[in-house]
Amino acid sequence: MKTFDTIVIGGGVGGAGAAIRAASHGQKVAIVEQRDWGGTTVSRGSTPKKVLLGGIEAHRAFRIQNGSDGVPPVNWERLAAHRDTIVSQTQERFKRRFVANNIVTFEGHAEFVDSHQLRVNGEYLTAKNFVIATGARPRELKFSGSQWAEHSGGFFKRHKTPRNITILGAGVIAFAIAGIASEAGATVTLVQHNHVALRGFDPQLVQKLISHLAKQKVRVVFDDEVVCLDRESKSLKLTTKQGKTWDTEAVYAALGRVPNVADLNLKAAGVKVVTHGIQVNDYLQTSNAKIFAVGDCSAVSTPKLANYAVYQGKYVGDLLTATLKFPITYPIQASAVFSLPRLAQFGVSAAVARQDAEHYRLREMDLSQWLTYQREYDEQAQLILVVDRQSGQVVGAEAISYQADVLINYLALLIQQQITPTQLHDTLFAYPSAAADLYGIWTD
Numbered sequence: 001m002k003t004f005d006t007i008v009i010g011g012g013v014g015g016a017g018a019a020i021r022a023a024s025h026g027q028k029v030a031i032v033e034q035r036d037w038g039g040t041t042v043s044r045g046s047t048p049k050k051v052l053l054g055g056i057e058a059h060r061a062f063r064i065q066n067g068s069d070g071v072p073p074v075n076w077e078r079l080a081a082h083r084d085t086i087v088s089q090t091q092e093r094f095k096r097r098f099v100a101n102n103i104v105t106f107e108g109h110a111e112f113v114d115s116h117q118l119r120v121n122g123e124y125l126t127a128k129n130f131v132i133a134t135g136a137r138p139r140e141l142k143f144s145g146s147q148w149a150e151h152s153g154g155f156f157k158r159h160k161t162p163r164n165i166t167i168l169g170a171g172v173i174a175f176a177i178a179g180i181a182s183e184a185g186a187t188v189t190l191v192q193h194n195h196v197a198l199r200g201f202d203p204q205l206v207q208k209l210i211s212h213l214a215k216q217k218v219r220v221v222f223d224d225e226v227v228c229l230d231r232e233s234k235s236l237k238l239t240t241k242q243g244k245t246w247d248t249e250a251v252y253a254a255l256g257r258v259p260n261v262a263d264l265n266l267k268a269a270g271v272k273v274v275t276h277g278i279q280v281n282d283y284l285q286t287s288n289a290k291i292f293a294v295g296d297c298s299a300v301s302t303p304k305l306a307n308y309a310v311y312q313g314k315y316v317g318d319l320l321t322a323t324l325k326f327p328i329t330y331p332i333q334a335s336a337v338f339s340l341p342r343l344a345q346f347g348v349s350a351a352v353a354r355q356d357a358e359h360y361r362l363r364e365m366d367l368s369q370w371l372t373y374q375r376e377y378d379e380q381a382q383l384i385l386v387v388d389r390q391s392g393q394v395v396g397a398e399a400i401s402y403q404a405d406v407l408i409n410y411l412a413l414l415i416q417q418q419i420t421p422t423q424l425h426d427t428l429f430a431y432p433s434a435a436a437d438l439y440g441i442w443t444d
């Protein structure tokens with residue numbers, strides 16, 4: 001039997017954070033991965049999405065400058081090949097990082113035998129501590145003919161140019177796919193079971209995004225859901241609860257994700273699972289104090305995002321050898337919807353501020369005529385700052401623009417560090433640039 005200080009289950013970003021940090025403290029560490037090194041982020045999430053967006057945004061810029069007729073279509077095959085190269089190189093880099101940090105890697109499915117033993121490919125491994133970082137998987141589809149639908153991962157691995165696709169759900173993944181597919185020339189339909197798209201983002205900015213995408217052959221069907229999918233020679237025929245039908249070449253589901261906890265034999269390890277995943281305390285300890293859980297598999301109420309998974313992983317990696325142990329606390333994180341254009345948010349949201357006018361006021365800025373945005377025909381560009389009435393400080397920001405994530409990241413720094421306008425003016429940014437725009441933005 002092989003023995004370690006710590007064994008991490010799951011080679012995604014959360015597991016990597018924990019394993020590398022624990023190894024850096026001199027621990028003897030092993031990590032087990034059953035599918036792809038780098039997990040969801042690298043193989044089916046932000047990495048392929050970001051690569052596709054690179055080509056797609058370049059296409060938009062060229063199309064906008066030249067008019068639709070003067071521009072060749074997106075070369076999807078070439079873009080997909082570039083994506084596949086980057087994904088496989090990143091997977092390999094992930095594995096090499098473990099080896100470089102003296103972490104022993106195992107490829108296979110891990111399950112607990114008891115509270116201090118794992119079985120992987122028939123081999124038994126034991127450790128003083130375990131970190132569960134098994135992530136999440138797409139929600140199961142339950143309508144007739146659902147075997148013809150794919151999950152979002154199918155789109156991010158797609159090799160053929162999308163032509164006419166349907167996406168189930170109107171959340172963050174759905175809008176990323178819609179933006180990419182529509183610039184690639186596809187007709188796109190999103191089906192959302194209620195009347196709220198991109199919950200948590202400002203409804204006015206969301207509506208702006210939807211209206212813009214509508215001009216790009218993207219429609220959102222609200223208050224409806226798919227009840228049946230039939231295969232008809234080369235296409236799929238879809239029927240909704242409201243009785244609508246249409247033909248589509250592919251259906252991609254983006255209906256939320258559920259924690260990967262089923263096949264781990266957690267009961268044998270004394271690890272309790274609740275509705276939203278593995279139950280943990282403020283030290284990310286499960287109901288078995290020797291076993292921790294991080295990232296998308298845990299029931300903590302933080303958003304299920306890559307940065308949180310890494311942050312939690314590193315926290316546990318440090319905790320394992322720390323003499324003084326402190327409960328985990330979280331910094332505020334910026335988040336973005338990588339559609340075309342993008343939405344991004346930091347701190348107190350505009351939606352919350354609109355509901356609480358007693359404590360907050362909004363400063364809304366149309367950025368479309370600012371040089372940074374105007375030169376890119378970024379007609380939607382808009383920023384909302386949330387100001388705390390009592391302190392006068394900016395406590396939140398929300399933006400729509402092709403560069404919304406960049407702007408929000410700058411603002412996150414200013415908000416977090418409570419930078420005053422005077423301090424900002426003492427820093428001379430290169431001009432003209434998005435950073436230099438901050439002088440105008442940061443003065444009430």
Ligand SMILES: Cc1cc2nc3c(=O)[nH]c(=O)nc-3n(C[C@H](O)[C@H](O)[C@H](O)COP(=O)(O)OP(=O)(O)OC[C@H]3O[C@@H](n4cnc5c(N)ncnc54)[C@H](O)[C@@H]3O)c2cc1C
Nearest residue numbers: 010012013014034039040045110134135295296304305306
């Ligand atoms: C399409 C898409 C786009 C996204 N875009 C963004 C984004 O732009 N920004 C952002 O912050 N977040 C994004 N996310 C969310 C982000 O991918 C997750 O929050 C992040 O991957 C969670 O990391 P994790 O390590 O907890 O889980 P994962 O990355 O899912 O890794 C878990 C790993 O554990 C392995 N595993 C599971 N069970 C076992 C077992 N029994 N034995 C061995 N191995 C096992 C799995 O194979 C997997 O590789 C996106 C997600 C999706 C699906």
Ligand SMILES: NC(=O)c1ccc[n+]([C@@H]2O[C@H](COP(=O)([O-])OP(=O)(O)OC[C@H]3O[C@@H](n4cnc5c(N)ncnc54)[C@H](O)[C@@H]3O)[C@@H](O)[C@H]2O)c1
Nearest residue numbers: 169170171172173174191192193225254255256257304336
């Ligand atoms: N940029 C980012 O930060 C980013 C990007 C992608 C994914 N993620 C992570 O991945 C998670 C999953 O993304 P997602 O888009 O699948 O989830 P989501 O929760 O953002 O959106 C799912 C949408 O589907 C709707 N829905 C649920 N059941 C439905 C049904 N039967 N018919 C129609 N609509 C239905 C929900 O109301 C919701 O609006 C996110 O919550 C986030 O944690 C983050």
